[in-house]
Amino acid sequence: MTSALHLVAAAAAAGEVTTGEKAVFFILAPIALIGAIGMVAARNAVHSALWLVLTMLSLGVFYIVQAGPFIGMVQIIVYTGAIMMLFLFVLMLVGRDASDAVIETLRGQQAWAIVLGVGFAGLLGTGLARVVGSLKVVGLEQANADGNVQGIAALLFTKYVWVFEISSALLITAAVGAMILAHVDRSLRDGTAVMSQPERMRARFEPGSYPGPKPGPGVFATSTSIATPAKLPDGTPAQRSISPILPTRELTAAEVANKQTEGR
Amino acid sequence: MKDISLPHLNYAALAPMLILFGVACVGVLVDAFAPRKARYPIQLVVALVGLIAAFVAVVLRAGKVTAENAITAAGAVSVDKPALFLQGTLIVLGAVALLLIGERALERGGPFVAQAAITVGSDADQRQAARESGATEVFPLTIFSLSGMLLFVAANDLLTMFVALEVFSLPLYLLCALARRRRLISQEAALKYFLLGAYASAFFLFGLALLYGFAGGITFAKINESAQNGTGNITLLYAGLALVSIGLLFKAAAVPFHVWTPDVYQGAPTPVTSLMAACTKVAAFGGLLRVLYAGFDRVHWDYSPIIAAIAVLTMLVGSILAVTQTDIKRLLAYSSIANAGYLLVGVLGNSALGLSSVMFYLVAYGFTVIAAFAVITLVRDADGEATHLSRWAGLGRRSPFYATVFTVILLSFAGIPLTSGFTSKFAVFSAAGGGDQSWLVIVGVVSSMILAFPYLRVVVMMWLSEPGEQTPSVSLPGMLTSAALVIGVVITIFVGVAPQPLLHLTSEAANFIR
Numbered sequence: 001m002t003s004a005l006h007l008v009a010a011a012a013a014a015g016e017v018t019t020g021e022k023a024v025f026f027i028l029a030p031i032a033l034i035g036a037i038g039m040v041a042a043r044n045a046v047h048s049a050l051w052l053v054l055t056m057l058s059l060g061v062f063y064i065v066q067a068g069p070f071i072g073m074v075q076i077i078v079y080t081g082a083i084m085m086l087f088l089f090v091l092m093l094v095g096r097d098a099s100d101a102v103i104e105t106l107r108g109q110q111a112w113a114i115v116l117g118v119g120f121a122g123l124l125g126t127g128l129a130r131v132v133g134s135l136k137v138v139g140l141e142q143a144n145a146d147g148n149v150q151g152i153a154a155l156l157f158t159k160y161v162w163v164f165e166i167s168s169a170l171l172i173t174a175a176v177g178a179m180i181l182a183h184v185d186r187s188l189r190d191g192t193a194v195m196s197q198p199e200r201m202r203a204r205f206e207p208g209s210y211p212g213p214k215p216g217p218g219v220f221a222t223s224t225s226i227a228t229p230a231k232l233p234d235g236t237p238a239q240r241s242i243s244p245i246l247p248t249r250e251l252t253a254a255e256v257a258n259k260q261t262e263g264r
Numbered sequence: 265m266k267d268i269s270l271p272h273l274n275y276a277a278l279a280p281m282l283i284l285f286g287v288a289c290v291g292v293l294v295d296a297f298a299p300r301k302a303r304y305p306i307q308l309v310v311a312l313v314g315l316i317a318a319f320v321a322v323v324l325r326a327g328k329v330t331a332e333n334a335i336t337a338a339g340a341v342s343v344d345k346p347a348l349f350l351q352g353t354l355i356v357l358g359a360v361a362l363l364l365i366g367e368r369a370l371e372r373g374g375p376f377v378a379q380a381a382i383t384v385g386s387d388a389d390q391r392q393a394a395r396e397s398g399a400t401e402v403f404p405l406t407i408f409s410l411s412g413m414l415l416f417v418a419a420n421d422l423l424t425m426f427v428a429l430e431v432f433s434l435p436l437y438l439l440c441a442l443a444r445r446r447r448l449i450s451q452e453a454a455l456k457y458f459l460l461g462a463y464a465s466a467f468f469l470f471g472l473a474l475l476y477g478f479a480g481g482i483t484f485a486k487i488n489e490s491a492q493n494g495t496g497n498i499t500l501l502y503a504g505l506a507l508v509s510i511g512l513l514f515k516a517a518a519v520p521f522h523v524w525t526p527d528v529y530q531g532a533p534t535p536v537t538s539l540m541a542a543c544t545k546v547a548a549f550g551g552l553l554r555v556l557y558a559g560f561d562r563v564h565w566d567y568s569p570i571i572a573a574i575a576v577l578t579m580l581v582g583s584i585l586a587v588t589q590t591d592i593k594r595l596l597a598y599s600s601i602a603n604a605g606y607l608l609v610g611v612l613g614n615s616a617l618g619l620s621s622v623m624f625y626l627v628a629y630g631f632t633v634i635a636a637f638a639v640i641t642l643v644r645d646a647d648g649e650a651t652h653l654s655r656w657a658g659l660g661r662r663s664p665f666y667a668t669v670f671t672v673i674l675l676s677f678a679g680i681p682l683t684s685g686f687t688s689k690f691a692v693f694s695a696a697g698g699g700d701q702s703w704l705v706i707v708g709v710v711s712s713m714i715l716a717f718p719y720l721r722v723v724v725m726m727w728l729s730e731p732g733e734q735t736p737s738v739s740l741p742g743m744l745t746s747a748a749l750v751i752g753v754v755i756t757i758f759v760g761v762a763p764q765p766l767l768h769l770t771s772e773a774a775n776f777i778r
Binding site: 161 | 288341380408424427431435438503
């Protein structure tokens with residue numbers, strides 16, 4: 001493994017592309033592209049995530065082929081292994097049937113996006129292709145002199161140590177943010193703060209609350225529908241008798257009228 | 265294998281950032297362990313004390329900084345005079361915005377929602393809107409954002425700048441989503457800002473990679489050196505600079521990267537809008553100045569026409585669309601876009617004068633815009649802030665004092681003499697004139713004439729219309745909002761009447777160290 005890596009590194013340092021590298025590239029590059037397109041085009045979120053996994057795996061192999069074993073393994077273990085799998089878990093938990101509505105709110109937005117996107121990609125792609133062809137690659141051997149991992153460690157803990165430390169702020173922010181946007185305090189969710197027994201007692205008999213059982217729909221009612229409120233003895237509708245999720249129903253005159261059962 | 269030793273970290277230079285990071289972490293811990301009732305006062309005091317301490321650290325450092333000791337952390341950070349000036353500005357503006365964020369007298373529980381995760385419109389949401397006090401996580405998030413901004417204006421290489429960009433953006437995305445009233449547009453604003461911001465960051469990162477290909481390094485010194493020697497591929501330089509600039513101009517809200525601005529300014533809680541309008545502008549232009557002046561000084565003839573075109577577009581689009589707005593927050597958003605255009609004009613001065621005039625403009629605009637949003641938080645009815653312009657008609661009759669204050673602010677935005685708006689516009693336009701960009705100055709003056717129209721229309725509406733049934737009352741501000749308002753207005757007038765001290769300070773500070 002190491003000797004193979006050294007060979008790859010030496011070839012890359014000399015600016016040559018070996019046959020093996022070419023073969024790997026031409027097999028995996030279309031796969032990576034198909035994965036990327038599939039990720040955008042897939043309707044189902046789980047399929048999208050799996051397409052992305054494909055792209056990431058291909059990228060990981062590219063990194064390794066280009067003499068960056070550390071970044072390649074990190075790509076596979078952390079991105080593909082950990083992050084994407086977490087992503088899938090969350091999708092499964094939330095429910096994968098929630099497909100998004102594809103409604104264009106801006107007229108012609110998709111067409112324009114495709115035209116401009118392809119144009120931009122073409123511009124950047126051709127520009128870079130011209131440049132990179134004539135570019136001389138230097139410094140890979142020095143960078144990998146003590147080994148790839150050691151080289152990265154040296155950069156991380158000398159030149160970029162401040163940035164490395166600062167990125168912890170990013171992680172804290174992300175954790176706090178996830179908590180703010182996802183966590184609901186129990187007391188608010190259930191609508192009951194944690195109360196002691198006397199407090200609960202007092203709340204139960206406070207003016208405005210109704211300690212007795214709620215009237216069921218249909219008691220003194222004029223209709224059998226559960227959306228029809230019960231009538232209180234004075235004839236007014238009892239709103240508490242219907243479930244809050246039901247829309248208030250307009251009653252017809254016939255339903256409002258008393259059914260002449262009071263006994264004349 | 266070679267030894268790895270920690271590079272020299274100049275803790276005096278890094279102190280402001282370290283203090284703010286520490287304070288933010290303390291804030292997170294307070295939220296975790298303090299009892300619910302005690303959190304708000306503790307958070308407010310901790311945040312304000314932290315900002316004061318950081319400001320003291322900046323001032324102490326400003327006395328000792330030289331060209332030799334400015335660069336630290338193995339060349340990753342350059343705490344030079346412009347950086348210190350901008351850091352000081354950020355801290356003061358951030359503190360004033362924090363006063364608005366901490367205000368709880370205007371509305372029960374403050375301007376932030378208690379539990380952002382509760383579904384909008386549900387029973388639990390109505391319960392929490394009525395009685396719960398707002399989330400206190402906003403304080404550490406604000407401080408995290410400010411500390412990222414401090415690093416952003418002091419970054420000496422593009423990678424540090426990128427991480428700083430993320431550190432200051434991420435909390436802002438979150439803060440946008442936490443409005444107590446009209447939560448749906450608040451969440452929409454946050455999502456829009458987040459998606460577009462992530463997109464802009466990706467452009468920045470791509471440009472960074474290309475510039476690494478050009479120079480073989482990402483420090484500004486290295487890029488400048490390669491550009492000077494003509495080594496490296498010029499196409500990579502242009503492509504890289506273009507992509508990095510897109511990332512920065514997005515944050516600065518320049519046309520055509522401005523589309524997020526009105527929606528986000530309108531949807532975000534007003535105190536957060538004030539933080540974004542003042543501090544994000546300072547950070548974005550601080551970063552842009554450093555990239556263009558310290559990194560790409562040698563190619564300024566190449567990028568000037570493009571930045572100039574963007575500046576013209578920004579000024580015209582911002583001012584013309586401001587005329588058509590019917591919501592005061594959207595109006596100020598478009599005005600903020602137009603102001604980004606004026607700042608770009610100053611950037612094109614491309615000299616010490618350009619640098620100092622932009623810094624002057626940032627200070628002047630920052631305080632005025634915070635005061636403007638402070639007034640907006642006060643004009644409210646039973647449903648929260650009344651931001652539709654028609655509701656402001658006749659406000660002058662109902663509460664003359666606040667209408668006067670807002671008139672002064674709008675006149676400053678319009679650039680009337682004896683306000684900071686006039687002196688700062690004068691400064692950037694004269695810097696651009698000095699840099700042979702006279703045609704830009706002409707466009708700038710024309711666009712500020714267009715922009716004066718919507719401002720003056722609001723003034724006329726406030727004073728010359730009869731108050732109707734719809735005219736909301738102006739709430740009595742709490743101590744914090746009063747303080748923010750007083751600071752904003754006093755500095756607006758002071759910088760307008762006596763700009764010398766600030767001009768002196770900015771021209772003293774105008775020299776980047778790579």
